[in-house]
Amino acid sequence: MKKEQTLISTVALVLVSASPLLWTQADDFTAIRAQVCFDRPLRVWDGFGVNYVEVPQTVDYDADPQEYGGFSLLTEAQRQTICDLIFGDDGLRPDLVKMFHDPWHQVRPDGPFDHERTTRWMRYFVREGLKRTRARGQDLTIITTLYGPPPWATKQGFLRGRDLDPARKEDLAEYLIDWVRFLRDEEGFPVKYLSLHNEGEDWRRWPADGASGNIGKGHDYNLFWPPEQVVDFLTFMRPMLDRAGLQEVGLTPGETTHWFRFHAWGYAQAIADDAQALAHLGLITSHGFYNGDYGRWFGDHRSVGIDLLREKRPDLHAWVTSTSWSRMDCRNLFEMYGNIYSAKVNGIIPWAAVQRPAKWVGGDPNPGCAVRIHEDGRYEVLRGYYYYKQICRAGQAGMAVARTACMDSEAAVIAFASNGTPHPDAFVLVNIASQPRRFAVRLSGTPASRFAAWRTTDAKDRYAPLGTMDVEDRVLRYEAPAQSATTFFAR
Numbered sequence: 001m002k003k004e005q006t007l008i009s010t011v012a013l014v015l016v017s018a019s020p021l022l023w024t025q026a027d028d029f030t031a032i033r034a035q036v037c038f039d040r041p042l043r044v045w046d047g048f049g050v051n052y053v054e055v056p057q058t059v060d061y062d063a064d065p066q067e068y069g070g071f072s073l074l075t076e077a078q079r080q081t082i083c084d085l086i087f088g089d090d091g092l093r094p095d096l097v098k099m100f101h102d103p104w105h106q107v108r109p110d111g112p113f114d115h116e117r118t119t120r121w122m123r124y125f126v127r128e129g130l131k132r133t134r135a136r137g138q139d140l141t142i143i144t145t146l147y148g149p150p151p152w153a154t155k156q157g158f159l160r161g162r163d164l165d166p167a168r169k170e171d172l173a174e175y176l177i178d179w180v181r182f183l184r185d186e187e188g189f190p191v192k193y194l195s196l197h198n199e200g201e202d203w204r205r206w207p208a209d210g211a212s213g214n215i216g217k218g219h220d221y222n223l224f225w226p227p228e229q230v231v232d233f234l235t236f237m238r239p240m241l242d243r244a245g246l247q248e249v250g251l252t253p254g255e256t257t258h259w260f261r262f263h264a265w266g267y268a269q270a271i272a273d274d275a276q277a278l279a280h281l282g283l284i285t286s287h288g289f290y291n292g293d294y295g296r297w298f299g300d301h302r303s304v305g306i307d308l309l310r311e312k313r314p315d316l317h318a319w320v321t322s323t324s325w326s327r328m329d330c331r332n333l334f335e336m337y338g339n340i341y342s343a344k345v346n347g348i349i350p351w352a353a354v355q356r357p358a359k360w361v362g363g364d365p366n367p368g369c370a371v372r373i374h375e376d377g378r379y380e381v382l383r384g385y386y387y388y389k390q391i392c393r394a395g396q397a398g399m400a401v402a403r404t405a406c407m408d409s410e411a412a413v414i415a416f417a418s419n420g421t422p423h424p425d426a427f428v429l430v431n432i433a434s435q436p437r438r439f440a441v442r443l444s445g446t447p448a449s450r451f452a453a454w455r456t457t458d459a460k461d462r463y464a465p466l467g468t469m470d471v472e473d474r475v476l477r478y479e480a481p482a483q484s485a486t487t488f489f490a491r
Contacts, residue, residue, distance in 0.1 A: 031440040031477065034406040036427045038417040039445025041400035042344075045416055046141065046317060047095025048392040049349035050086055050370075052125040055102045055118045056147065056220040057361050059159055070356030070373030071121040078379060082371055083125070085381065086353060087132040092370070092389050095397035097126055097140050098321055098349045099191075100147040100198070101179050103159060103221055109152050109171040115182040125354070126189060141397070143285070143321060143349075144183065145195035145255060146176055148221025160213030162206040162224045173237045177244050184246075193283050194241070195321065196233055197254035200225030201261055218362030225254055227270035231277045238280035250282015255321045259302050259343045262286040268305030272312060281316065284309055288320035288339045288348065301338035306345075317346040325350055325368025328384030329458045330483045332368070333391055333430045337412040340401060350388070386456040386463045390485045393454075394426035402427070402445075411437060411480070417445065418490075424448070425490040431480035441476045448490035451476060458483035 058066040071079050085091045104118045116123075126142070133140050153172045154161025164172070176194060183189040203224050206214060215221075230253050241249055253271060256262045263269075271277050284306055306318045320339050326332040339345050356373045357364040370385035395401075395416040402415035404427070415427035425446045431437050453466040461484070468491055469476060480486055 028440055031438040032406065032408045032411060034408075034411070034413050034429070034439050034441045035404060035444075036413060036415045036441060037403040037444050038415065038425045040403035041417055041419065042403055043346055043401050044317070044419070045395050045397065045399045045401050046319065046347035047397035048092075048388070048395055049096025049098060049347065050092070050094045050129075050353040051098040051100075051322065051349055051351060052122045052354060053100060053352040054120075054122040055104065056100070057215065059216050061104050061118060065118070066359050067121060068356055068359045069121055069125070069352065069354050070359075070379070071124060071354070073356065073373055073375065073377050074379065075377070078377075079124070080128070082354060082379065083128040083132065085371065085385070087129040089132075089136060091132075092385075092392045093133075093138075093396065094129075094392060095138070095141060096319070096347050096349050097129065097142045099126060099142060099144045099183070099189075101144055101176065103148045103150045105179060106150055106175055107152075109168060109175075113175075113178050113182070115179055115186075123187060127187065130189065138397070140190060141193075142183070142189055142191045143193040143195055143252070143283075143319070144180060144191055145198050145321065146223075147198050149223050150175065154223065156210060156213070158213055160215040160219070160221055160223075162203075162210040162213070164223060164225075164229060169233070170236070170240070173233070173240050176237075177240060177246065180241075180246060180249055181244060184249075191249060193250045193252050193285075195252040195254055195285055196230060197223060197225040198322075199257050199287065200254055201256045201265055201267065216361055218360075218365070227266045230254055230267060231270050231274050234271065234277040234280045235274070251280055252283045252285040253281065254285065256286045258289045259286050259305060259339075260300055263302060263305030263308070268308045272308050278309065278312055281309070281313070284316055284318035285321050286318075288323035288335070288343065288345075290323075290335055290338060301335075301342035303342060303344040306343065318344065319347040319349065320345050321349050322351045323348065324366050325370075325384045325388075328368045328382055328387060330387065330430055330432050330456075330485050332384065333387055333414070333428065333485050334412055334432055336391060337414050337430065340414060341404075346401075383456070383458070383462070387485055389463050390454065390456050390487045391428050394428050394487050394489070396421065396423040399423055399426075406439075408433075408437065411439070413441070426487060428485055428487045429478065429480055430485045432483060434482050436479055436481050438479045439477070441478065443471060443474050443476060446490055450491045451488035452491050453478075453486055453488050455481070455484060455486040457481050457485075 355369040398421040399416040400419040404413040410433040
C-alpha cells in the first residue's frame, strides 16, 4: 500500500511538472482561470502588417486618380507624423507590408511599363516605413498582390473583365514579374512574395454573361480565378520567376475572401492534388474576413485548407493578407484571435491602415482603420490604431505563438513567446464582456516575475500605461475593464 501511495504521489508530481495547464493551488472561483504557456510554442510568428491602398477602383486614372490612401492631401509634416505613428519606435512596429499591383502599369502587352505613375504614395509609405524599421535593426517583409489585370489580359478586353484570356497568361505573368523586379531593383524593397489575386474567387461580382465589369459600382479591381487557373499559374510561373532572377520570391495562391472559401470552394484541394503546384507554393494566403455569422460574405475561421497543405508541406507558413478593422473595438482583436488560434496563421495584415473613405465609390464597406484622412487635409488617429497597437507590439517577427487557455467565452488570451529574439514574452488579454472581469493567469516557460502592462478600452483608454504587475506563485492577477484589451510584456 505504501509503495502504491508513493507511486501515485510521484506520478502526480511528474504530471504537475510536465503540464503547465495543471493548477496546484485550490481553485479560486472569484476569478476566471486562464493559462499562458510560453514553453508550448505552436508555430513561428512572422508578424503583423500594414497595407497602403492607392488606386482600387477608378475607371479613368487621368480624370480621377482616386488616391484612396489620402497622403496626397496632407503636408509633408503630416505624412511624416503618420509614418512615425505606424513604423516609428513608439508606433505599431509592423513587420509585414502588402502592396497592390493595379491594372494601369502597361497599356498593351508588348508596350513599356510605367510602375511609378499610379503608385507614388504607396511607394512613399513603404520607403518611409523601411527607413524607420531598418534604423532600429529590423526589416520588413513585403508581399505584392495583383489587384486586377490590364484590360488586354481579359477575354472581354475592358477594365475588370471577368475572364482571363488564356493566350495572354504568360503576358500577365510578365506583367507581375516586371513589377516585382522594379520594386526590388529600383526601389530596393524586400519583396518576398507575389500573390496572384485579390478575392478572385467571387464569381458573383460579375453578371452571368460577363458583359459588364461592374466597375464603378462599389467593386474594386479583380479577375475571376477558379482553382484550376490558380494551379496552372503556380505550375508555369515558378520557372518564369527563376529565369528572371527572382528565385527568392515565393508564389502564393492568391487571396480568397476568407479561410472558409479557401477550403470549401476547392482551392486548397486543387493545390494539394497537384504535386507541381504544391511544390511551387511559397506561402498560403487568404483574407480573414469574419463577422460571427453564416452568409454569403463570411465563413468561420477554419484551418482545414491550411492543414491539408501542411500535411504534405509542413514547412508552409500562412498569412491573412486582409481583414476588417470592424468597429475598431475589442471584438476586432477577438477576430484576430480566431485567425491565430483557429485558422493557425503565421501573420496578419489588415485592410488599409490609412484611409480616405470619401474616395470609395458607393460608400466604404470597411471604414474602420488606424488613421482616417478627411478631404480638408485633416487626419485623425482612430481607436482602431490603439487596439492594433496592443497586439502588433506584442507579436513581433521571429517570436512564436504560444499555447493559451481561458475558461470564459467572452475572453481571449493571445500569447507570443520570445523564441530567442530580443522581444520579451508577451500576451494580450481581451475582455469583450460588458462588465469588468477578474482573471488569474497562470504562466509557464518565462523567467519573468513582473510584467509591464498597457491597455485600450472601448470607452476611454488609448494604449494607456498601467505600470508593472507582479507574478506570484506563477500567477498574474488582473481585473480587466469591460470591453478592453490589455497587453503584458515580460520584464
